Amino acid sequence: MSHAADPAGTVEAVTRTPYKWGFATEIETELAPKGLNPDIIRLISARKEEPAWLLDWRLAAFTAWQAMAEPHWAHVHHPPIDYQDLHYYAAPKRRAGPARLEDVDPELLATYEKLGIPLRERAILAGVEPAAGEAAPVAVDAVFDSVSVATTFRATLAKAGVIFCPISDAVREHPDLVRKYLGSVVPQGDNFYAALNSAVFTDGSFVYVPPGVRCPMELSTYFRINARNTGQFERTLIIADAGSHVSYLEGCTAPQRDENQLHAAVVELVALDDAQIKYSTVQNWYPGDAEGRGGIYNFVTKRGACRGARSRISWTQVETGSAITWKYPSCILAGDDSVGEFYSVAVTTNRQQADTGTKMIHIGRNTRSTIVSKGISAGRSDNTYRGLVRIMPKAAGARNHTQCDSLLIGDRCGAHTVPYIESRNPTAKVEHEATTSKIADDQLFYCRQRGLSEEDAVNLIVNGFCKEVLKELPMEFAVEAQKLLAVSLEGSVG
Amino acid sequence: MNTIVALQPAWLREGAASFLARYEGLRARLPGDTAVREAGAAAFRARGLPGVRDEAWHYTSLRPLAETRFAEPLTAIAACDRLMARLPAIDAPRLVFVDGRYRDDLSVVPGAVAVRVGGPAYGSLAQPERDNMVALNTMLTGDGAAIEVAAGADGGTLLLVSLGSGGTAERPIAFHPRHALHLGRAARLALIEVAIGEGVYLHNPVLEATLEEGAVLTHLRLQDESRAAFHLATLYADIAAGASYDGFTLAVGARLGRLEVHARLAGRGAAAHVNAAQLLGGRQHGDVTSVITHDAPACISRQTVKNVLSGHARGVFQGRIAVARDAQKTDGYQMNQALLLSPDAEVDSKPELQIHADDVKCSHGATVGELDAEQLFYLRSRGIAATDARAMLVRAFLGGALEPIAHEAGRRALEAAIDQWWESEAA
Numbered sequence: 001m002s003h004a005a006d007p008a009g010t011v012e013a014v015t016r017t018p019y020k021w022g023f024a025t026e027i028e029t030e031l032a033p034k035g036l037n038p039d040i041i042r043l044i045s046a047r048k049e050e051p052a053w054l055l056d057w058r059l060a061a062f063t064a065w066q067a068m069a070e071p072h073w074a075h076v077h078h079p080p081i082d083y084q085d086l087h088y089y090a091a092p093k094r095r096a097g098p099a100r101l102e103d104v105d106p107e108l109l110a111t112y113e114k115l116g117i118p119l120r121e122r123a124i125l126a127g128v129e130p131a132a133g134e135a136a137p138v139a140v141d142a143v144f145d146s147v148s149v150a151t152t153f154r155a156t157l158a159k160a161g162v163i164f165c166p167i168s169d170a171v172r173e174h175p176d177l178v179r180k181y182l183g184s185v186v187p188q189g190d191n192f193y194a195a196l197n198s199a200v201f202t203d204g205s206f207v208y209v210p211p212g213v214r215c216p217m218e219l220s221t222y223f224r225i226n227a228r229n230t231g232q233f234e235r236t237l238i239i240a241d242a243g244s245h246v247s248y249l250e251g252c253t254a255p256q257r258d259e260n261q262l263h264a265a266v267v268e269l270v271a272l273d274d275a276q277i278k279y280s281t282v283q284n285w286y287p288g289d290a291e292g293r294g295g296i297y298n299f300v301t302k303r304g305a306c307r308g309a310r311s312r313i314s315w316t317q318v319e320t321g322s323a324i325t326w327k328y329p330s331c332i333l334a335g336d337d338s339v340g341e342f343y344s345v346a347v348t349t350n351r352q353q354a355d356t357g358t359k360m361i362h363i364g365r366n367t368r369s370t371i372v373s374k375g376i377s378a379g380r381s382d383n384t385y386r387g388l389v390r391i392m393p394k395a396a397g398a399r400n401h402t403q404c405d406s407l408l409i410g411d412r413c414g415a416h417t418v419p420y421i422e423s424r425n426p427t428a429k430v431e432h433e434a435t436t437s438k439i440a441d442d443q444l445f446y447c448r449q450r451g452l453s454e455e456d457a458v459n460l461i462v463n464g465f466c467k468e469v470l471k472e473l474p475m476e477f478a479v480e481a482q483k484l485l486a487v488s489l490e491g492s493v494g
Numbered sequence: 495m496n497t498i499v500a501l502q503p504a505w506l507r508e509g510a511a512s513f514l515a516r517y518e519g520l521r522a523r524l525p526g527d528t529a530v531r532e533a534g535a536a537a538f539r540a541r542g543l544p545g546v547r548d549e550a551w552h553y554t555s556l557r558p559l560a561e562t563r564f565a566e567p568l569t570a571i572a573a574c575d576r577l578m579a580r581l582p583a584i585d586a587p588r589l590v591f592v593d594g595r596y597r598d599d600l601s602v603v604p605g606a607v608a609v610r611v612g613g614p615a616y617g618s619l620a621q622p623e624r625d626n627m628v629a630l631n632t633m634l635t636g637d638g639a640a641i642e643v644a645a646g647a648d649g650g651t652l653l654l655v656s657l658g659s660g661g662t663a664e665r666p667i668a669f670h671p672r673h674a675l676h677l678g679r680a681a682r683l684a685l686i687e688v689a690i691g692e693g694v695y696l697h698n699p700v701l702e703a704t705l706e707e708g709a710v711l712t713h714l715r716l717q718d719e720s721r722a723a724f725h726l727a728t729l730y731a732d733i734a735a736g737a738s739y740d741g742f743t744l745a746v747g748a749r750l751g752r753l754e755v756h757a758r759l760a761g762r763g764a765a766a767h768v769n770a771a772q773l774l775g776g777r778q779h780g781d782v783t784s785v786i787t788h789d790a791p792a793c794i795s796r797q798t799v800k801n802v803l804s805g806h807a808r809g810v811f812q813g814r815i816a817v818a819r820d821a822q823k824t825d826g827y828q829m830n831q832a833l834l835l836s837p838d839a840e841v842d843s844k845p846e847l848q849i850h851a852d853d854v855k856c857s858h859g860a861t862v863g864e865l866d867a868e869q870l871f872y873l874r875s876r877g878i879a880a881t882d883a884r885a886m887l888v889r890a891f892l893g894g895a896l897e898p899i900a901h902e903a904g905r906r907a908l909e910a911a912i913d914q915w916w917e918s919e920a921a
Contacts, residue, residue: 073549391862393837408852411819419860421843426834426864436849436856 032089038062041199044089048168048202051175061188061198068192074355075384075416076324078260078297086262088200088233141166141205141221153217160216162246163208167235170206177208181239185268185305185332193264193326194301197233201266204234209244209275218474220249223265236267240275242308247278249477260288260323265300273308273335278316280473281329282481285321290379292351295323302329303359306338306367314341315358316472318481320488323352328386330359333367333395340369343469345481347488348381348413357387357418362395362428371402374466377413378489384416391428398428406436407465409458409489459486499542509560510542513668517633520566524636525613534632537622544626553810553842554752554781559724564668564696567593567660574600577657580690582716582907588653593660593695594669595637600655607649607683608642614672615640617702619730625754627726631670631700638672641685645678645706651901652683656699658691658723668696675701677709677737684712684901689719689727690747696724703730705737707761712740714904716911719747721776728754735761735790742899743770744908745780746915752781752810759786759793759821766793771800771895773915774807781810788821788851795825800895801832802888803839804919814846815858821851828858833865833891835884881920888916 032043041062045055070081141164157164163174170178188198205221223234240246263285269277279302288295298321304313315329331340342358360369369389377383389400406415417434439461447457463470463482470478499507517535524531543560544551574592578600581588587604589611590597596611603609614635622629643649654673661667677683689697697719705711711731719725725748731739745751757766772780786795801809815826832841845858865887873883892912899905 406847406849408849408854411822411852413852414848414850416849417845417847417858419843419845421860421862422840423832423834423842423862424840426837426839428862430860430862432843432845432858432860434845434847434858436847436854438852438854 030091031087034087035084036086036088036200040088044200044202047089047091048171050171053179054171057183057188058199061195064189065192065195065199068189068195070192074326074386075382075418076326076353076355078324081262081297083196089202091202141219156216161210161213162215163206164219165206167204167206167237168202170237174206174208177239178206178237181237181268181270183268185270185303186266186301191301193299194266197235197264197266197301201233201235204236204265206236207238207246207248209240209246211241212243214244215246218247218249220251222251232261232263232265234265236265238268238277238279239270240272240277242273242275245276247474248280249474250279250281251284259294261296263296263298263300263322267300267302267329269304269313271304271306271308271311271313271338274310275308276312276314277304278314279304279329280477281317281319282477282484283317283319283321283325284484287321287350287352288323290350292323295352296321298322298325298327300327302327303332304330304340305332306335306340308338309335309364310337311335312339312341314343314472316343316469317345318469318473318484319344319346319354319356320484322354325354325356327356328358330361331369332361332363333369334363336364337366338364339367342369342371342373343472344373345376345466345469345485346374346383347376347378347485348383349379349488350381351379352381354382355384355386357385359388360390360400362389362391362398362400364395366397367395368399371400371404372468373404374469375404375406375415376409376462376465376489377406377415378409380412382414382416384418386418388420389422389430389432391423391425391430393424395425396427398425400430402432404432404434405465406434407462408436408438458489462489499540502542502545505557506543506545506560509556510538512563513630513634514539516564516566520634524634526635527616530616531633534622534629537629538626538633541623541626541629543630550783550812552844553812554750554779556750558750559696562666562694562696564666567595567667567669574657574659577659577690577692580718581653581655581688582910584651584653584686584903584907586651586653586686588655589639590655590657591637591671592657593667594656594671594697596639604649604652606643606647607652608644610640611637614638615674616672617674617704617730619702619704619732619756620700620728621756625728627698627754628700628728631672631698631728634668635670635672635700638674641673641675643677643681643683646680647678647682649681649683651903652685654685654687656687656689656691656697658689658693658695658697658720661693661695661723663694663722666694666696668698670698670700673699673701675703675711677703677705677711679706680708681706682710684714684904686901686904686907687713687715689717689725691720691723693720694722695720696726698726700728701730703732703739705731705733705739707734707736709734709737710740711738712901712904713742714899714901714908715741715743715753716908717743717745717747717751717753718911719751721747721749721778723748725751727752729756731755731757731766733757733759733761733764733766736763737761738765740767741769742767742896742908743782744911745770745772745782746774746911748778748780750779752783755784757784757786757795759788759790759795761790762792764790764793766795767898768795768797769799769895769898771802771892772809773802773912774809775803775805775919776807777805778807779810780807781812783810783812785814785816786826788815788817788824788826791821792823793821793825795827797828798895799830800892801841802835802891803832803841804835806836806838808840808842810842812844812846813858814848815856816848817851817854817856819850822853824851824854824856826854826856830858830860831891832862833888834862835865885916885920
């Protein structure tokens with residue numbers, strides 16, 4: 001069979017590329033015993049030196065979780081998960097004292113070096129300003145297994161009044177803010193995985209941007225699951241006060257292991273009057289091998305509340321990793337004239353399963369939302385877009401436009417689109433469009449004829465297919481995402 | 495009690511239990527294949543009535559139905575002149591069922607089509623173990639028509655009429671007719687189903703249609719049930735190579751109405767059109783749910799569903815196009831549009847694509863909105879009264895869906911029903 005006529009073959013070749021972030025770090029880890037019960041929750045709370053209210057909050061979540069059943073409506077299949085066979089707390093052992101960079105285990109720093117995360121504030125420490133054209137500095141909070149190991153640029157941010165720290169620090173240093181907003185967007189009993197997270201979450205990032213402040217740099221959290229048989233349950237809370245602006249990036253990787261690991265995070269965003277939050281994710285958890293062994297189960301609840309008038313929350317995600325993705329970053333558009341956006345690229349290869357999309361709940365008047373979702377399935381994977389647009393009776397003049405496109409590479413994969421549209425206001429306008437197609441032979445032929453290799457041609461076409469989403473990413477992330485797309489699909493063609 | 499039923503709310507369980515009790519009382523007297531009936535009963539015992547936690551019934555709650563205790567239709571039936579007068583004026587043979595029972599005196603038996611009545615016409619397509627209402631039908635059905643068009647024959651037009659007449663608020667009745675239709679190779683038929691009635695009743699019909707190679711079925715349905723009635727219809731269609739199913743349903747009646755279609759494109763080059771329009775007002779709830787399965791290569795499916803909703807009405811559309819691995823060169827298109835005419839109306843729409851083949855062309859679209867203010871203004875500025883202008887725009891909105899109906903008399907009947915609906919809305 002000729003190459004040009006066999007894009008499926010090229011995809012296969014692409015997907016054979018090994019996962020590049022699959023190394024494990026040999027590091028001393030403190031593990032809580034396996035299992036989940038009130039004692040483990042007390043232990044987590046004690047380790048984190050939490051106030052009593054937070055322990056009570058966790059225990060309430062645990063009680064709610066016990067009464068809940070795992071959701072089965074998503075288009076994903078996995079063997080039953082034994083929630084008692086997991087460690088709910090894993091922390092790199094560190095020397096006594098605060099987490100200054102010097103105190104961090106060098107092994108750990110080396111890990112982040114390998115991942116290309118600029119943890120050390122080298123340039124800044126040396127007094128070197130970034131040269132023109134170079135990327136602007138990015139403040140990073142790195143979360144290793146369950147614990148935040150280092151946060152950079154805290155001082156610079158503090159000068160602007162921005163709080164960016166591990167959520168466990170925030171509980172101690174800014175208890176009023178945390179107590180006011182924690183669980184206000186995703187309540188403890190929201191869903192099975194959110195309840196589990198609320199009971200056992202160990203760390204994550206906390207951001208508060210005061211009124212009128214434009215956060216001087218991109219904020220970024222880097223998540224890494226390292227230890228065996230652990231789940232990672234981080235919790236991120238971002239509050240943009242009136243008139244403020246923040247852009248937040250999130251990246252994730254995990255070592256290559258044969259067993260499945262659970263990741264059940266919760267992200268809550270709150271935007272007050274005129275505030276803007278831009279939340280970008282490049283999710284590259286270990287997806288499992290070609291036969292579907294191992295990989296992360298990524299069961300994540302992400303939700304933003306546009307509480308204030310004219311506020312705006314924008315989710316952008318590039319999902320290439322995880323064995324199973326179950327994730328619906330949503331916007332509750334309560335403030336009048338508020339705006340919600342969701343831009344997503346989800347790539348699945350081998351035996352990956354993704355069921356992802358968004359929810360746009362229009363409550364306020366003249367609220368607007370845009371959904372652009374691009375699904376790419378290759379190998380034997382299944383890729384589902386599942387999205388809800390709900391117009392409440394008072395949302396006069398609300399607008400939604402949804403565009404969902406699926407690209408199939410190979411004849412053993414599946415692409416599914418499941419939009420839910422609920423409108424209870426006649427003045428609202430809702431539009432949904434979806435298409436499903438494959439890479440056209442004439443497009444491939446055109447590129448090949450101009451001297452592009454099969455793989456470059458597929459990359460070009462896939463990048464073009466995803467352009468509307470990739471352009472929403474911050475610049476340095478967009479470059480990374482394009483590379484990631486290329487790597488994920490490497491070998492899929494030819 | 496099994497786990498599905500055990501997790502249901504009490505009112506849903508009690509509703510199902512009342513149907514099961516009815517079955518226990520009647521089983522010795524019910525006609526037809528007892529093995530099929532028993533299997534239906536076993537499925538209903540296991541699944542009960544569907545609840546909103548059941549994904550296929552997410553937007554349609556059967557609570558009002560589950561809380562109604564239905565009786566058997568009485569044998570002595572009042573004259574049906576008033577209902578018969580409401581039948582569309584289509585000059586064609588007709589099979590008339592009153593409260594689910596075949597009425598020889600009201601029917602005009604066709605010549606070109608073989609018909610067997612007296613007892614349920616069970617087919618081979620129904621899936622009672624998956625579809626709760628079909629399990630209920632299989633368990634309690636008493637009558638139906640088996641319609642057969644021989645290979646190569648043209649069956650012309652046939653009316654299949656259901657009249658609901660004997661139910662009252664004090665004594666609601668339930669009937670579950672079970673029909674089967676078989677079109678031989680290259681056979682043709684235009685089947686026009688009409689459901690009308692008065693009073694309080696549940697009409698739960700199942701039709702299983704098998705189209706052999708090259709057969710052509712035009713299937714028009716007019717659902718104009720009593721506004722106090724429940725109408726829950728299920729249609730299965732199996733469409734062989736080169737055969738064509740061309741369906742259109744107009745729903746204007748029933749307090750709670752639902753049409754569930756399972757169409758399977760089973761052979762190369764088969765085609766299905768599953769179109770519908772719902773015009774609902776007051777507190778009506780209407781649901782069109784369809785699953786179109788492409789099981790063979792190079793098949794075409796087209797679906798346009800339009801909702802016009804006024805008052806407190808709620809319109810639901812759930813449509814799935816499923817494309818199997820081998821169904822390359824599939825061409826699937828689905829469009830759902832809703833017009834909300836009042837601030838209290840609601841529309842819920844779930845157009846779904848489930849695709850397992852790569853060389854396919856599938857798309858769907860959905861829009862929801864109100865009448866275009868500019869278009870209204872344009873008409874008003876030319877001296878057209880507000881109600882007429884609205885009627886004109888609504889008719890234009892529906893026009894696209896009705897236009898492809900090739901059956902002249904059938905389309906006129908549906909248009910007349912739309913006009914009548916609009917007059918009663920305006921009044």
